[in-house]
Amino acid sequence: xxxxxxxxxxxxxxxxxxxxxxxxxxxxxxxxxxxxxxxxxxxxxxxxxxxxxxxxxxxxxxxxxxxxxxxxxxxxxxxxxxxxxxxxxxxxxxxxxxxxxxxxxxxxxxxxxxxxxxxxxxxxxxxxxxxxxxxxxxxxxxxxxxxxxxxxxxxxxxxxxxxxxxxxxxxxxxxxxxxxxxxxxxxxxxxxxxxxxxxxxxxxxxxx
Amino acid sequence: xxxxxxxxxxxxxxxxxxxxxxxxxxxxxxxxxxxxxxxxxxxxxxxxxxxxxxxxxxxxxxxxxxxxxxxxxxxxxxxxxxxxxxxxxxxxxxxxxxxxxxxxxxxxxxxxxxxxxxxxxxxxxxxxxxxxxxxxxxxxxxxxxxxxxxxxxxxxxxxxxxxxxxxxxxxxxxxxxxxxxxxxxxxxxxxxxxxxxxxxxxxxxxxx
DNA sequence: AAAAAATACGAGCGATCGCTCGCATTCGAT
DNA sequence: ATCGAATGCGAGCGATCGCTCGTATTTTTT
Numbered sequence: 001x002x003x004x005x006x007x008x009x010x011x012x013x014x015x016x017x018x019x020x021x022x023x024x025x026x027x028x029x030x031x032x033x034x035x036x037x038x039x040x041x042x043x044x045x046x047x048x049x050x051x052x053x054x055x056x057x058x059x060x061x062x063x064x065x066x067x068x069x070x071x072x073x074x075x076x077x078x079x080x081x082x083x084x085x086x087x088x089x090x091x092x093x094x095x096x097x098x099x100x101x102x103x104x105x106x107x108x109x110x111x112x113x114x115x116x117x118x119x120x121x122x123x124x125x126x127x128x129x130x131x132x133x134x135x136x137x138x139x140x141x142x143x144x145x146x147x148x149x150x151x152x153x154x155x156x157x158x159x160x161x162x163x164x165x166x167x168x169x170x171x172x173x174x175x176x177x178x179x180x181x182x183x184x185x186x187x188x189x190x191x192x193x194x195x196x197x198x199x200x201x202x203x204x205x206x207x208x
Numbered sequence: 209x210x211x212x213x214x215x216x217x218x219x220x221x222x223x224x225x226x227x228x229x230x231x232x233x234x235x236x237x238x239x240x241x242x243x244x245x246x247x248x249x250x251x252x253x254x255x256x257x258x259x260x261x262x263x264x265x266x267x268x269x270x271x272x273x274x275x276x277x278x279x280x281x282x283x284x285x286x287x288x289x290x291x292x293x294x295x296x297x298x299x300x301x302x303x304x305x306x307x308x309x310x311x312x313x314x315x316x317x318x319x320x321x322x323x324x325x326x327x328x329x330x331x332x333x334x335x336x337x338x339x340x341x342x343x344x345x346x347x348x349x350x351x352x353x354x355x356x357x358x359x360x361x362x363x364x365x366x367x368x369x370x371x372x373x374x375x376x377x378x379x380x381x382x383x384x385x386x387x388x389x390x391x392x393x394x395x396x397x398x399x400x401x402x403x404x405x406x407x408x409x410x411x412x413x414x415x416x
Numbered sequence: 417a418a419a420a421a422a423t424a425c426g427a428g429c430g431a432t433c434g435c436t437c438g439c440a441t442t443c444g445a446t
Numbered sequence: 447a448t449c450g451a452a453t454g455c456g457a458g459c460g461a462t463c464g465c466t467c468g469t470a471t472t473t474t475t476t
Binding site for chain 3: 447448449450451452453454455456457458459460461462463464465466467468469470471472473474475476
């Protein structure tokens, strides 16, 4: 009963923070391989090299792990995109813009395979999906912002829908890219960009 | 031990076939709502109005139900497409072709919400995915055939990859369409067609 | 050094779920 | 009418999994 109050950091963190990091690493590894539902908490503990009991010293429940991992990825993503998302990109022509955003995102996902699992795995129960929302929202906001520059004539509702569609296409192709052997990835990445260009093109410079 | 030998039809089928149909209806309903993994066999039995034991009189296990449902959908799909897939469609211009294939498929999925669940639910264990393969293959073959008419210059590998991409895009947008309230569907369907046109356009009439 | 707090362990509880088993009932054929 | 096969039932077995609890060890505080 005295366990897993993680919102307050009482004392002692040298070991603790390290354990938390180990656990999140292990969870990312397992989620990426098996998805959320199929991943056992004991498997996370074993992968992290600790006992089930220790795991719950730092996390309230399985969902809490997904939540924390989601936050970690959100931080990593913003950090990795500070560079790729300089203000000038919004003014670039569409194909260049897509190149400059898709490539880093693919690279990020290849480095962090658990990200896609959290973002897109429909295996996650509803209340955990709440935890993924910040991730989804972060991407959505970014796309929405870009669209409002490139296609200012769109209504907010249309823009929002287009952003959701873009995320959907990106997510699906990303899953195929991650699942494919390395040598099949380049053409798939090209296809992804082509699909995004093909979808967004008419939206951006429409009504000629 | 005497149960669930369904490959042989011994005697008695008036009741049996009816029960099987009931069970498949129930399974489709539950799969569509909760997905495969989250659906309880007892819930399927309850929805079908029978006991768990009776369910296993006709199906070897949970996977077997998915397998049978998959076959049923395959039959329904071919039946529903006998009309939409007349030989002349391959000669139509791309936008018209997409209209003529997407619309019936959307309609089919609105009528049979379980179809999308089986086709795209990553919740299904690997050995059940085998059962979905005929469905996937059926769609893939159709698209591949169309592409070989419309883009004969593509290599088989490229054509195959394009077909997979098309299925991916279609499946994702379809999920969004099914999840959306009715009044948001028409614009999403338009977006789906636009995405397919945008992606396939350069492939079809490329190298001008 | 002693006390308190934090970390660690791992057997196993409780709940869920796929599936079974023994038996009852209904149907079709003779 | 009778009998065997097909269909039906539902309590509950066995396995899995998230999570807990009592306890042991390590680290920080005083």
